[in-house]
Amino acid sequence: MTNVAIENPSHTSAADDAQLNASFARQPILNRDGMLCGYEIKVLEPEVPVSADAANTPADAASAAAAAIAATAAAAQAGAETVTEAAPGTDVDAQAGRAPDPAQLVRRAVIRGLIHGNLRGALTGHPAYVDVSREMLLDDAILRVPAERFMFELSPSMVVDDALILRIVQLHGRRYRFVLDDVTQPNETFAKLLPYVEVVKIDIARAPAALLPKLSSVLKSAGKLLIASGLDAQADFETAHGLGFDRFQGYFFARPQTSMTRRVSAPRHALLNLLQLLAGEPTVAQLEAELKLNPVLVMHLMKLANSSGLAVGHKVTTLRDAINATGTDRIARWTQLLLYADGRKVALEDDPLLQLAATRARFMELAIERLPEAGRDEADAAFLTGVFSFVDAVFGGSLESTLNVLTLSRPIQSAILQREGVLGLLLSAVEALERGAWDEIAMLCERLQPLTVEEVAQMGLAAGAWAGVADRSAEGLERIED
Numbered sequence: 001m002t003n004v005a006i007e008n009p010s011h012t013s014a015a016d017d018a019q020l021n022a023s024f025a026r027q028p029i030l031n032r033d034g035m036l037c038g039y040e041i042k043v044l045e046p047e048v049p050v051s052a053d054a055a056n057t058p059a060d061a062a063s064a065a066a067a068a069i070a071a072t073a074a075a076a077q078a079g080a081e082t083v084t085e086a087a088p089g090t091d092v093d094a095q096a097g098r099a100p101d102p103a104q105l106v107r108r109a110v111i112r113g114l115i116h117g118n119l120r121g122a123l124t125g126h127p128a129y130v131d132v133s134r135e136m137l138l139d140d141a142i143l144r145v146p147a148e149r150f151m152f153e154l155s156p157s158m159v160v161d162d163a164l165i166l167r168i169v170q171l172h173g174r175r176y177r178f179v180l181d182d183v184t185q186p187n188e189t190f191a192k193l194l195p196y197v198e199v200v201k202i203d204i205a206r207a208p209a210a211l212l213p214k215l216s217s218v219l220k221s222a223g224k225l226l227i228a229s230g231l232d233a234q235a236d237f238e239t240a241h242g243l244g245f246d247r248f249q250g251y252f253f254a255r256p257q258t259s260m261t262r263r264v265s266a267p268r269h270a271l272l273n274l275l276q277l278l279a280g281e282p283t284v285a286q287l288e289a290e291l292k293l294n295p296v297l298v299m300h301l302m303k304l305a306n307s308s309g310l311a312v313g314h315k316v317t318t319l320r321d322a323i324n325a326t327g328t329d330r331i332a333r334w335t336q337l338l339l340y341a342d343g344r345k346v347a348l349e350d351d352p353l354l355q356l357a358a359t360r361a362r363f364m365e366l367a368i369e370r371l372p373e374a375g376r377d378e379a380d381a382a383f384l385t386g387v388f389s390f391v392d393a394v395f396g397g398s399l400e401s402t403l404n405v406l407t408l409s410r411p412i413q414s415a416i417l418q419r420e421g422v423l424g425l426l427l428s429a430v431e432a433l434e435r436g437a438w439d440e441i442a443m444l445c446e447r448l449q450p451l452t453v454e455e456v457a458q459m460g461l462a463a464g465a466w467a468g469v470a471d472r473s474a475e476g477l478e479r480i481e482d
Helices: 014-018 052-056 058-078 092-096 102-114 117-123 134-138 140-144 162-173 188-196 212-221 234-242 268-279 284-292 295-305 319-326 328-338 352-368 376-387 399-405 410-418 421-435 438-446 453-472
Strands: 023-031 036-044 128-131 150-154 177-183 199-203 225-229 247-249
Touching: 023 102, 023 117, 023 352, 023 421, 023 453, 036 102, 036 117, 036 247, 102 134, 102 140, 117 453, 134 162, 162 177, 162 188, 177 188, 199 212, 212 225, 225 234, 234 247, 268 284, 268 295, 268 328, 284 295, 284 319, 295 319, 295 328, 319 328, 328 352, 328 376, 352 376, 352 421, 352 453, 376 410, 376 421, 399 410, 410 421, 421 438, 421 453, 438 453
Parallel strands: 036 128, 128 150, 150 177, 177 199, 199 225, 225 247
Antiparallel strands: 023 036, 023 247
């Protein structure tokens, strides 16, 4: 399989070593039809580097920190990125030869990361929701962030004064949009910011249940779009859906027995039969006979076979040619992921279950390749661990019984059921990444050396990009066109 390139921000050059790097994770946001419509971005801010000698010598700490900051600023200037719109302000510190404030460097590292291609690719065309501080809003560097791609989330604990309101109005004029984040109940900040936001995000788990009907009704009447966050239980989703919320954030959709209607693209028992056949060494005639029982599968296979990466100078027109062009390994992976596909005629990058399965599987494969003594067999096992890690969400019943039906190996089953072994640690890492649980990822990386938190975040973005645009390559899925 062709690897997705992942930028390694460390050990590339002196300038790169001095540059601060933020890390990002994403969490899906679904619409009322259960389709992906955006991602919340979880940010891990970088730390301004201080040398070990400075840390041990308090008297020299300030000068050492200043030197590190100055080096970072110089590197940022030397390697400035091309952006959609240059900030109209000038960096007074840089002009005067002074070291920028460390907090400013951190803010600008986050902004630089937001406009970087790795994150853009992982959004797969969906808008991103990102927390912004008061200081970030007042920094002209914020104007580098594309207004059409990002929604700015405002915390209810933010200090609101005339200067901030004026800045929000100015940014409105540049088509930036705002979200009032993490609302549990109205307060003074809520009242001050409400006129300037398009969206209100309410934490369903923490908001008083008795207040939700009135709060949602008033906000809907005021023309606000409502997002329910913290939805990890089916009951919470149903409550928010019944109250008329427009968007839903959390992993409720990956739980068993979801009430959202999911019409599969082919009967799942047929997909299981095909997987069991592929587990052996089927002949082309056997595969052809099995596939002919499932016209929808044939349609997908023909599209996959005619993708740019597989069609070698001619159009594939027969099922036998499609099987030969695609190969059993690719057919197997394609079939595994289609277990999660919704049967409605939607783009696969909008299907949250399939995207979650594909992203986990690809992350697991990329991550294990960074570990010592990992080979092709280990990579295949890692992919399977990720793709079947929540297969009970589509079949119902116990996860263990479904895994037994799939005849997965003992290490894979142990990783999924008990989080045992290296595969279990990697699965825990990708689940922590989905939550933006950076401290948990750091603890796991201590047991997964040489993996670092920054590498885990980079691989998460690369995996998300692969899952979202895999229809463009022979390595993954083809798009179901509307």
